Amino acid sequence: MKKMALMSLLFVTPIPVLAQPLPCSSFTGIPVPYIPNPALNNVGVAHTMQNGQPVIVMNPNVVGPLPEFVRQFWYAHECAHHALHPMHNSEMNADCYAIKAIRNIGLISNPQQVGFLLNYISTLPGNIMTGHLPGPARAQNMYACFATP
Numbered sequence: 001m002k003k004m005a006l007m008s009l010l011f012v013t014p015i016p017v018l019a020q021p022l023p024c025s026s027f028t029g030i031p032v033p034y035i036p037n038p039a040l041n042n043v044g045v046a047h048t049m050q051n052g053q054p055v056i057v058m059n060p061n062v063v064g065p066l067p068e069f070v071r072q073f074w075y076a077h078e079c080a081h082h083a084l085h086p087m088h089n090s091e092m093n094a095d096c097y098a099i100k101a102i103r104n105i106g107l108i109s110n111p112q113q114v115g116f117l118l119n120y121i122s123t124l125p126g127n128i129m130t131g132h133l134p135g136p137a138r139a140q141n142m143y144a145c146f147a148t149p
């Protein structure tokens with residue numbers, strides 16, 4: 001009986017514990033490193049250096065306290081800006097790419113986690129300059145992505 005209980009406990013907790021961001025490659029196949037910068041005035045940015053090297057700069061003070069699946073969402077969102085073809089690189093598509101990426105590795109697998117992520121995104125202000133929709137519209141777009149293959 002004890003063994004059965006342990007087995008079923010293991011079976012219902014498949015969430016991987018990831019200390020590191022998922023590996024990221026640009027749409028041309030170049031590996032994209034993550035660079036921490038505590039002075040960054042944002043959660044993260046996708047940046048291309050003068051020599052053409054794509055990089056992701058993340059603020060560890062912003063992502064550090066977040067639950068693992070939210071942290072990985074931000075990594076995947078910034079990765080998407082390099083991984084998506086420039087013709088398809090938009091804030092909405094980056095959000096879509098990111099929620100599908102963390103779903104596909106099993107990082108968000110229950111409605112509570114999806115609800116937490118979408119509630120959190122709903123609180124973010126929109127920004128017309130950066131193309132970010134207001135939080136509730138972002139969350140709605142993300143939910144539609146989560147619900148489709």
Ligand SMILES: [Zn+2]
Nearest residue numbers: 077081091094
């Ligand atoms: Zn973005």
